[in-house]
Amino acid sequence: MKMKDTLLLGKTKFPMKANLPVREQEREKDWEENRVYEKRQEKNAGKPTFVLHDGPPYANGAVHMGHALNKISKDFIVRSKSMSGYRAPYVPGWDTHGLPIEQALTNTGVNRKQMSLAEFRKLCEDYAWKQIDGQRTVFKRLGVNGEWDNPYVTLTPEYEEGEIRVFGKMAEKGYIYKGLKPIYWSPSSESSLAEAEIEYKDVKSPSIYVAFPVKDGKGLLDTDTSFVIWTTTPWTLPANLGITVHADFNYSQIEADGRKFVVATDLLETVQNEIGWENVSVLKELKGSDMEYMTAQHPFYDRESLLMVGDHVTLEAGTGLVHTAPGHGDDDYIIGKKYGLDVLSPVDDRGCYTAEAPGFEGVFYDKANKMITELLEEKGQLLKLDFFEHSYPHDWRTKKPVIFRATPQWFASIEKFRQDILDEIEKVDWIHPSGKVRIYNMIRDRGDWVISRQRVWGVPLPIFYAENGDSIITPETIDHVANLIGKYGSNIWFERDAKELLPEGFTHPGSPNGVFTKETDIMDVWFDSGSSHESVLRSRENLTFPADMYLEGSDQYRGWFNSSLTTSVAINGEAPYKSVLSQGFVLDGEGRKMSKSLGNTILPEKVVKNMGADIIRLWVSSVDYESDVRVSDEILKQVSETYRKIRNTMRFLIGNTEDFDPSVNRVAYDQLRSVDKFMMIRLNQVVETCLKAYEEYSFSTIYQTIMNFCTVELSSFYLDFAKDVVYIEREDDAARRSMQTVFYDAVLNITKLLTPIIPHTTEEIWAYLKEEEEYAQLADLPQAVFEADKDEVLKQWNTFMSLRHKILKALEEARNEKVIGKSFEAHLHLYVSKEVKELFESIDTELSQLFIVSQLDLHEEENLEDGIRVVVEHAHGETCERCRAIKAEVGTIEDAPTLCERCADIVRSEFPEALVEEE
Secondary structure, three states: OOHHHHOOOOOOOOOOOOOHHHHHHHHHHHHHHOOHHHHHHHHOOOOOEOOEEOOOOEOOOOOOHHHHHHHHHHHHHHHHHHOOOOEOOOOOEEEOOOHHHHHHHHHOOOOHHHOOHHHHHHHHHHHHHHHHHHHHHHHHHOOOOOOOOOOEEOOOHHHHHHHHHHHHHHHHOOOEEEEEEEEEEEOOOOEEOOHHHEEEEEEEEEEEEEEEEEEEOOOOOOOOEEEEEEEOOHHHHHHOOEEEEOOOOEEEEEEEOOEEEEEEHHHHHHHHHHHOOOOEEEEEEEEHHHHOOOEEEOOOOOOEEEEEEOOOOOOOOOOOOEEEOOOOOHHHHHHHHHOOOOOOOOEOOOOEEOOOOOOOOOOEHHHHHHHHHHHHHHHOOEEEEEEEEEEEEEEOOOOOEOEEEEEEEEEEOOHHHHHHHHHHHHHOEEOOHHHHHHHHHHHHHOOOEEOEEOOOOOOEOOOEEOOOOOEEOOHHHHHHHHHHHHHHOOHHHHHOOHHHHOOOOOOOOOOOOOOOEEOOOEEOHHHHHHOHHHHHHOOOOOOOOOEEEEEEEHHHHOOHHHHHHHHHHHHHOOOOEEEEEEEOOEEOOOOOEOOOOOOOOOOHHHHHHHOOHHHHHHHHHHOOOOOOEEOOHHHHHHHHHHHHHHHHHHHHHHHOOOOOOHHHHOOOHHHOOHHHHHHHHHHHHHHHHHHHHHHOOOHHHHHHHHHHHHHHHHHHHHHHHHHHHHOOOOOOOHHHHHHHHHHHHHHHHHHHHHOOOOHHHHHHHHOOOOOOOOOHHHOOOOOOOOOOOHHHHHHHHHHHHHHHHHHHHHHHHHHHOOOOOOHHHEEEEEEEOHHHHHHHHOOOOOHHHHOOOOEEEEEEOOOOHHHEEEEEEEOOOEEOOOOOOEEOOOOOOOOOOOOOHHHHHHHHHHOHHHHHHHO
16 A cells, blocks of 8 residues: 555546536536426425516627626525525516517518518518527526526516506506607607617717797887797708797897897897807896787798796896797697697608608708708898707617607507605615616606507507597406407407407497407517516416516616516506616626627627536626626636636545545534634625625625635635645544545535525536535525634734734745745744734644644743744654655654654554555
């Protein structure tokens, strides 16, 4: 027997190389075959429920890193709640209606006009299911647990039925109405847009000052005077029906370069400089209220513009007189309605002028800007033309500008229950406080919600029309349509005529001939996803309403958080969620938005094939997701290195507990050596910190805490000197079993703590532990347990660690000066104060072992700075063949000349055959 065979070197089949891309897929197959998710649900049946309601990603396109961040974060929460004693089911969802799928099909060559609406919608549905299958495969491959075979999908009949019922309940309460008012309109999509579908980009716009001649000045202004307005949308001038002033502002009639004008007194100097007037004199002043009901001549049409007073007029820019086109602006619409003006909007669905704008019919609105300014100049009413860059609303899908345009649309009245929504916001736990402010201000300032869309692929508005034009939305018709859609799906609306969709024998006084028509618009897709509290939370037995949490990107304060809150308060009187957590966006390593054009996109699918899902999951745990986060190949490599360090630490612990049976060999806490107690306390502090972090959804705290514990306290301290115990001592030596107790608890607890984060790896570790549960995922998170001497032990060892730092520094200096090579070559002389000596003597472990040196002498000395002075010499003696320490007795022991006394004693009693071989 060779001497090296007497060492109890850690042995394990746990591989050093993770090979995650291959092994993860084997594990996922095993989890599916053995119903691990279902077993966890069964185990937690009857326990308190925690429902994280999944916000549906759109079923189009490849899964990106933003999806990965979101889905994996949710998985952390659901898994940690399951392991904390909650019944935490997870039902993934998909949003499937809307323009992107229509466009995607058109891009593949599908000609919608050559088929029936029902046929086109069937193609949309087939496309959506293919996208769902593709995304589902990637989400499952990322290790996300859930009911993947039974997700909720907004195109399914049962979902659509719930949405119809939400609409019906809102209609019954009087919240649904049809109106002609300006809304965001996208000429590029030929559809209305919700506020949530708007994004802002910088554009270059004309800035013009225009003169409107006075027609009736009510005896206060002569007809040789002109009102001056300022606008950045010349194309809306054909729709001008009025000018609005502020009742309380002062206005000046002036003479400038031979012409008379009216502008707000406080803006006169600014307007003079902008237009370039040289000779200006004030003729008179009057209040805005004095000008109410005066009239002006439209600058190029033969019609009047009415002077009105409104509070929306400010002195921040312009002239204090606001060009008012009720068909093209919210404030314009409100003030125009008050004064009885028509809602004129002479622009069609494509953004081209109609016959109501003589001279411009068929012209695209943006091209008309130049034509109108030229016409104004020709008429002598253009006072100044300039250009400026500013932020302007765009369609978030087509990326093209939108306009405000009055069209007949269906609305949900926010005004009628706005205060109820605001009251509910106060009751929700907004985990990022800024989120509460954002959504509160959005709801407070929000106009009525345009819920109709002029598209094909979506849930129909379940509205009928009588012969006289009356709209029909009754509980009876809604219930009948909901039942039909629940049975056949929403395609039935497009396949049958109105009469077939109405209840049998239905009559209405507005249809004496029994003729009915149906609405052709569909519902806003935010109404789709915003109805999930009804179609999912209330409809599935294993879920609860309200949900415990909604978690999405920060853009959803204007999207899903908002629409869900609105519809739920409207029909239930309460928010659909108890808490809301939001995340930032995923950027590249330089902080830029990811885009194909920049070539900086990273696809999770590719990372999984090259590095493994657990690397992406560990990255998600490492970032501060409250803000925008960064990812790049370099960042993922750094995360991979952290993973390697954690894995190697766990491998060492596993290898050195192979001969440890926790049910037999475990050492009770009060029997542990002092250093082992210290590490046990530190381990429990790690558990305590991580449990709190899980509760607070602070995953980066878990990442940092476990990484530091593994690399600093375990690898660089405890496991470093432990080799001199677990390798060298007898198998059942008290010190060895004491350390193995800590080792086993460390690998067990860290594995449990990391299971929500890197489940593929922790399940691999679990197979090497001696635990009852079949899977780590079926275990519970550990609990922190502290004994009465915690503070005393921590005080002792925190002081020791501070002194150790100084000793290590002295050893490093000695190494640099070639006094020693490895620390085992050192003989330490520690000159210490009385207090430090007492501390060192109170420690029940050899100091030389703790500092990994061969020899150590302790000397008491007074007046020491910091209580310690370190002198390093080269150790005297020979190196023990077995433990590698330099000892004076090596070479002097008759039956074991190559060993020190400790090793000779162990080998004599445990491996006598090794000594025979040596002889």
